[in-house]
Amino acid sequence: MIFSSQKIKRQIYLLTAAFLLWSCSSHYFITKKDFDQTQISAVQNDDSVANKMVLPYHDSIQGQMAEIIAYTRVALKKEQPEGTLGNCVCDIFMQHYTSLHPDLCIVNNGGLRIGQIAEGVITKGKIFELMPFDNSMLLLYVPGKQLKQLFEKIAQKNGWPVSDGVSLQIQKGKLISAYLQGNEINESKTYKLIVSDYLANGGDECSMLKGLPREDLKELFRDALISQLLISKSKNVKIATSISGRIVEVRP
Numbered sequence: 001m002i003f004s005s006q007k008i009k010r011q012i013y014l015l016t017a018a019f020l021l022w023s024c025s026s027h028y029f030i031t032k033k034d035f036d037q038t039q040i041s042a043v044q045n046d047d048s049v050a051n052k053m054v055l056p057y058h059d060s061i062q063g064q065m066a067e068i069i070a071y072t073r074v075a076l077k078k079e080q081p082e083g084t085l086g087n088c089v090c091d092i093f094m095q096h097y098t099s100l101h102p103d104l105c106i107v108n109n110g111g112l113r114i115g116q117i118a119e120g121v122i123t124k125g126k127i128f129e130l131m132p133f134d135n136s137m138l139l140l141y142v143p144g145k146q147l148k149q150l151f152e153k154i155a156q157k158n159g160w161p162v163s164d165g166v167s168l169q170i171q172k173g174k175l176i177s178a179y180l181q182g183n184e185i186n187e188s189k190t191y192k193l194i195v196s197d198y199l200a201n202g203g204d205e206c207s208m209l210k211g212l213p214r215e216d217l218k219e220l221f222r223d224a225l226i227s228q229l230l231i232s233k234s235k236n237v238k239i240a241t242s243i244s245g246r247i248v249e250v251r252p
Helices: 005-024 048-067 084-096 123-132 142-158 221-234
Strands: 070-073 120-123 136-143 166-171 175-179 190-196 214-220 248-249
Touching: 005 070, 005 084, 005 214, 070 221, 084 142, 084 166, 084 221, 120 123, 123 221, 142 175, 142 190
Parallel strands: 166 248
Antiparallel strands: 070 120, 136 190, 136 214, 166 175
16 A cells, blocks of 8 residues: 555654643653763863964963062072061062051961972962962051960961061960060050951951951052062062071970
8 A cells, every 4th residue: 555645744743643642641651761871081182173262372371470570599488487488478578568668567378378489480470379369468557466466376376477577486386475676566556567358357367457447558469479579580689588587486
């Protein structure tokens, strides 16, 4: 028996319609499971179009990160209670903001994300490794009482980076003595502190700094460091930071 194409199409249409009407009032049951297995490989084919789009940006960023912005005569190390890396960073910030006449600068150990910068060239990329976070710089007005509390916290943490002129003696997490530029801390005086917004907002257990008067210096932590390093490079100044007894662990 031979069916015309028109008749076949009509029968298919009727069967389809009947099935749809039946399915609206019926329950579905799983009668068969089909699955495909896809192997995920670590080796992927290059997407040449995507690579061409990304390449100019990749090369530009690579070039920027490779820029030499300073030279150091010594390896700069992150250590406690005092290290050359922390000393260097704090002193650079004091130089950068010298027009504000700050009394001191403090950085928490956690704010420095690498343990060492090798002797020789310092690239912009290395500073991004050192300070990957977008923390801002502030000038904080700290009463002497809160400054002593901050020094007590630094002693408890076994030492943080501080600028030149700070002299702390600590013993087993306790503050024994604290001097700034050779003078004891005056609780009735207000000191100008260069610090990150993270610490100023109470981060790393620095609740004594929360709510204190401040000036937003409108500059990121690492940008300020990079800017000052470039100035030093232009003057052919090479870093030669040393341990200077800013924080000393005294024996019982």
